[in-house]
Amino acid sequence: MASRPLCLALSLYSCQVIANPQDVSDSGISLGGQYSLSWINHTLSIEEDTTTVWSTIHGQPFVSASAGNDSFTGSNGAFNITQVDTDRCTGQNITSVEQVPWDGTLTGSAVQAKGYLLSCGISHAEYELTFWVPANLTDRVAFYLNIVPQSGPELKKLYLSFASSPDEDIYGLGAQASFASLKSQSIPVFSREQGVGRGDQPITAILNQNGSFAGGDKFTTYTAIASYITTKGNMFSLSGKDAGYANFDFTVSDLITVRYDSLSMDGFFARAGDMFGAVERLTAGTGRMPKLPSWVDNGAILGIQGGQSKVETIVQHGLNLSCPIAGVWLQDWVGTHGQAGPYVNVSRLWWNWENDEKLYPNWPAFVQGLRDQYNVRTLSYVNTFLANVSTKTDGFRRNLYAEADGAGYFVQNTTSDSTAIISSGPGLVAGIIDLTNPGLRSWFTEVMKTQVWSANISGFMSDFGEYTPVTSDTKLYSMVSDAFYAHNEYPLLWAHYQKETIDNLGLQDEALVFHRSAATGSNKYMNLFWVGDQNLNWGVNDGIKSVVTIMLHMGLSGYAHQHSDIGGYTDTLTYDNYNITRSPELLGRWGELAAVSSSVFRSHEGNIPSVNAQFYSNDTTYEYYAYNARMFVSLAPYRRYILETECATKGWPLLRSPVMYHVNDPRTRNISYQSFYLGPGLYVAPVLDPGVEELSVYLPGSAGTTFKHVWTEEVYYGGRDVVVATPLGQPAVFLVNGTEQVELESFLDFVKRENETKLSIE
Incomplete structure (x- = not known):
């Protein structure tokens, strides 16, 4: 040479x-x-x-x-690029x-x-x-x-x-909801609101009217994770400190182009023997998720709002219906206020991290009482904002916004020489805490210790992270260049800060803190990822189907532990005679999906609870929910085994795309939400459409691969489509290659015990 x-x-x-x-x-x-x-x-x-x-x-x-x-327009997290x-x-x-x-x-x-x-x-x-x-x-x-x-x-x-090989398919780049393989796509890597609809119509067009970008598109996502793996076992990642805007162009069949909005860039790459090896090498560099606390295996985490009496009544009723309950998630612990919307008011939270004395007047004692009396833990809610509560009619003890604003602890606007205001509708004015400011970190840690963790809670939703403005007049305390680079880094700082606080409090084995926004390397600081706010419908780009696709890509981005809001989050009531609300059937089928896919079983009432079917609406909905929670618990030994032996040690995801096991089967490369593996032993095809009583399922691989349908015990062979019955409560679940793992015994016992259980959506 x-x-x-x-x-x-x-x-x-x-x-x-x-x-x-x-x-x-x-x-x-x-x-x-x-x-x-x-x-x-x-x-x-x-x-x-x-x-x-x-x-x-x-x-x-x-x-x-x-x-x-590059042009970034929009505000309040809805950025158009x-x-x-x-x-x-x-x-x-x-x-x-x-x-x-x-x-x-x-x-x-x-x-x-x-x-x-x-x-x-x-x-x-x-x-x-x-x-x-x-x-x-x-x-x-x-x-x-x-x-x-x-x-x-x-x-x-x-x-x-x-x-790039023309026959190489590509996966990862964070929370991608609309594609199976990313080959032939050009993917922007930027953290922002995912949008409402994301291409599902007509809701996307309605939200994007008049120049708005609230509906998003197929590329909008909460995460900015600049790594991918391929069917050839190739792995590529930018460094975690490269937080600028990137675009990965896969549109040329034999070429990959990484476009990065700076004149310097670093990262790493490797080629492993298969996709599992690629994920292992990726996470050895970016990090692996901390251990998921074991108490989450014990049952459902009930998402409830409405105050102490309502919460306790719903817990008691669930226990009477044989619903295993591990915890309650009470996002309204800080109190709520109404905002006008079409037809009904929308309830918004007061982002001032102290308990509301009207809804939860005895907060610490109430939290402890749930644990002592029912063995039910409590999760609360925290985000990256502080809201001005000066107009809170039922009072407050501290106005954290006023304290932080006076100390200069928020992200600043240099034009106004003041806090960069985030407005989230009428009556809610807030600032974003500046995590680069050591004074803020010290002050906010005191707030977290004395007002959040002081009650015996077991964690919280750690919301937002994607709202930091990118305008030229945005300033952070410690900023290497400008807000443009700080924006994608903020979710990493937010996850790191929460993990640091948990470690300092010695709560590593207890605390469950789940995030939706993420950056490259955030996974090493969070023990649970939550796929964010989806529409309460059956949509592909922003409904129940999208959560499966997101979890599969996130798993191939190094996020092994994930879950979604059971039932979804985003209601939409419009003046265009188009509304999105949750049906009992959607709630039940989403619960089935969570039982056989997620690391944690947690429900959400939605952003307009009064128009939605809730798990506690009546005995019928609660019984369906309880059944799904029991199915989730029956899989706990199997899930925990995978979490400890594969997720923790190798970074492999719990939920796995079929292509990982069948890379030479071309049909698996186009599977996004239709089916997945839960660990190596179970193959699952969830019911993700209304009115479905039987499902056509593609079984991947060759005739040498066997799939035993757990509900009928019929054995099928790989490489073909089969039709199986899917009555309520029975997603298509198969044992793979005759697996006889002892960790699956409780699930198979559940199948035998509950096979004749009749559920209803009436």
Whole structure:
């Protein structure tokens, strides 16, 4: 192999051949361990032994840059993104490839390709692309790309392009709700409100009227997770400190282009033997989720609002109906106020973290009483905002907004030289706490300890994280550049802060804190992910179907423990004669889905509880809910075994896309919500449409794979479609390959015991 640099697309400069100071063998330059870098026939490639793990495409530029500022419009979390690419560089050369000293590497050195980006309008730039094997993670290659403009209009963003197999399908990039494989898509990585509808019509169009982006689209998501894995076992991730806006372009069959809104970017990649190995290598770098407390296995977490008397009555009634209850989730512990809406008022929470003395006047004693009398734990609610409670008619003890505003503890607006206000409808004015401010962290920790954790709660919904403005006049206390980069980092800071508080209080084995917003690396700080606010309907992009797709992609992004709001969250009442409310059937089928898919079984009343079927609406709905909770509990030994032996040690998800086990079965690559594996032993096809009494299920793999239908004990073989009965309470669940795990005995006992149970949605 020639030990000389490669020249590409020369248009402004002649290629300077710089001798490599290191000895170069025919196998390339060693990166350390089994990895080496080579350049042959105008192609840079990195091999692990004889396997190519990364390469450029022959003769094509692989680094580029452009000018222009991307446009982010919208507010209150509903951001619309317009990418602006002007004067993108069309040429590239390589002037040297050589070993350089580099800290943190296995060998003490790295291999660096240097050269120029050419024909960037009237600009040009120098770049350095450096590769090394990290000393602490020797199963991957890390990289750092840096671009230094040399002349002309200011370049603003970079592009890194590399080869992809045309037959390679791609998964991950966080909470993706609308696609099975991401191949052929161009995916923005930006944390924001997911929107109401996300392409399901007519609700999306109604919400997006008059220039609004409240309806979102198929790409809007709460998470900004810049990592993916592929059916080839490839894994790629940006570094957690690269929090700018990124876009992953998979639209060219043999090429992947990562567009990043900065002139420097770092990350890592590897190629494992299969998709499981890819997830394991990914999570070894980004982190693995802390242990899920064992008490969640004991039953349902009842989402209730309305005060102490109502809560206790519903708990007692559920226990009388043989509903196993692990806890209650009381988001209205801080009190509520009404906001006008079509037909009925919407109830909103007071974001002032103290108990409301009208609804929960004896909060600490009430929380303790539920635990002592019923063995029922209590979860509350906290978010990233503080609301001005000066208009709270039934009073308050502390106005945390006023305290934080006076101390400058909120994200600031430099134009007004004051708090950057978040308005969430009439009567609610709030600020976002600035987690980069050490004064805020100290003050807010005191608030959390004395007003949130002081009652014997067992955790809370840790809401929001995606609202930080991205305008030029937004300022945080400790900001490296501007709010544009702080925005995607905020969910990581929020998760880290909560985990730090839990650790300081010694509540690691008790606390359940669940988040919906996330960034690359957030998983190592949260023990439960919640898929966010979905419509209370059967929708693909933003309904019951979407939660399965989200959980599958999140699992392949390193988030092993997940759940959804049973029944969904978002009601919509409109003046357009189109309304979304929850039916008893949807509530029951969503409970079935949670029982056989989720790490935690938790319900939600929805944002307009009065128009929805609730699990406690009557004995019929409560009995269906209790049945599903019993099914969830029956699977607890099996779930816990997987959580402890595979999720904790390898980062593998509890809920698994069929393609992970059947990568050579082309039909599995297009399965999103239709079916999934719960661990290795159960294959599940949930009922996700109304009025369905039997379901056509595709059983993946070959004829050598067996699937035993648990409700009828009939055995089927892989590679075919089968039709099975799915009466209420019986999602299509199959034992895979005759598994006889002892951890499944309680579930199979449940099936035998409850097989004749008759449920109703009347």
